[in-house]
Amino acid sequence: MIRTLLVRGLLYGLLAGLVAGAFAFAAGEPRIDDAIALEEAAGAAEPAHQHEHDSAGGGHEHGAEVSRGTQKAGLFLATGLYGLAIGGVFALVYAALRGRVGPRSDGGLAIAAAGTAFAAVIVVPFLKYPANPPAVGDPETITSRTVLYLAMVGVGLLAAAIAVTTARRVPGGPWARWPAAVLAFLAPVVVASALLPGVDEVPDGFPATLLWEFRLVSLGTQLVFWAAFGVLFGWACDRAQRPARAAVPA
Structure with a gap:
C-alpha cells in the first residue's frame, strides 16, 4: 500500500508542480523582469567595480552565465522537481496518518492534510518572512535569512502537530475541538513571530506595488x-477506495 501511495504522490506531485509552474510563468515572470530591470538600472548608477561585483552575485543576464530565457524554461523543471519531492514526502506522511487521524475518507484526509501542510509550511513562514524579488535583500545575509525562514517552517510544523494532538484529546464535538485546535496552532506561531527578529532589506525607492505583487504571486503559486x-x-485515493468498499459484503 505504501508503494502505491508513493507512486501516486510522485505522479500527482509532478502534475501539480507543472500546473503551479504555468501559474508562476504567467503571473510571476513579468514581475521578475521588472525587478531585474530595476536592479540593472540601480547597478548602472554605481561605480563600475561595484557594479561588476553585484552582477557576479545577481545571476541575471548582465554578466550572468544563465540567461533569462533559460531561467524561464527551467522554471517548469524546478516546479516539477519540487512537486516530485513534496509528493513523495506527502505520500509517506499520509500513509502514517491514514486511519489514525483526520477524516475517515481517504480523499477527505488527503485534502485536509494538504491544507494543513500549506498553512504550516507556506503561510506561517510567509507571514513573517515573505518572498522578495531580485534587487531586494543583501547577499551577505542570505544564510541568516535562510535559517530564520527554516525556523519558521519548523514552528509551523510544530504548531500543526500540536493542533492535531489537541483536536484528538479535547472532549466534545466539533464545536469544542476545532476552536481548541485553532488556538493551539496559533499560540506557538504568534510567540515565535514575536521572538524571532524581523528582516527588512527593501531598498529605498523600490516600488511597493511591485514588491507586493511579487509576494502575492509567490504565495499564489504555492x-x-x-x-x-x-x-x-x-480524488485518486477516493477512486481507489471505492472498489474496496464495493467488495465488502453487506
Missing part, C-alpha cells in the same frame, strides 16, 4: 500547487 495536489491526490 496555493495553486497545494490545491491542485490535494484535489488530485484525494
Whole structure:
C-alpha cells in the first residue's frame, strides 16, 4: 500500500508542480523582469567595480552565465522537481496518518492534510518572512535569512502537530475541538513571530506595488500547487477506495 501511495504522490506531485509552474510563468515572470530591470538600472548608477561585483552575485543576464530565457524554461523543471519531492514526502506522511487521524475518507484526509501542510509550511513562514524579488535583500545575509525562514517552517510544523494532538484529546464535538485546535496552532506561531527578529532589506525607492505583487504571486503559486495536489491526490485515493468498499459484503 505504501508503494502505491508513493507512486501516486510522485505522479500527482509532478502534475501539480507543472500546473503551479504555468501559474508562476504567467503571473510571476513579468514581475521578475521588472525587478531585474530595476536592479540593472540601480547597478548602472554605481561605480563600475561595484557594479561588476553585484552582477557576479545577481545571476541575471548582465554578466550572468544563465540567461533569462533559460531561467524561464527551467522554471517548469524546478516546479516539477519540487512537486516530485513534496509528493513523495506527502505520500509517506499520509500513509502514517491514514486511519489514525483526520477524516475517515481517504480523499477527505488527503485534502485536509494538504491544507494543513500549506498553512504550516507556506503561510506561517510567509507571514513573517515573505518572498522578495531580485534587487531586494543583501547577499551577505542570505544564510541568516535562510535559517530564520527554516525556523519558521519548523514552528509551523510544530504548531500543526500540536493542533492535531489537541483536536484528538479535547472532549466534545466539533464545536469544542476545532476552536481548541485553532488556538493551539496559533499560540506557538504568534510567540515565535514575536521572538524571532524581523528582516527588512527593501531598498529605498523600490516600488511597493511591485514588491507586493511579487509576494502575492509567490504565495499564489504555492496555493495553486497545494490545491491542485490535494484535489488530485484525494480524488485518486477516493477512486481507489471505492472498489474496496464495493467488495465488502453487506
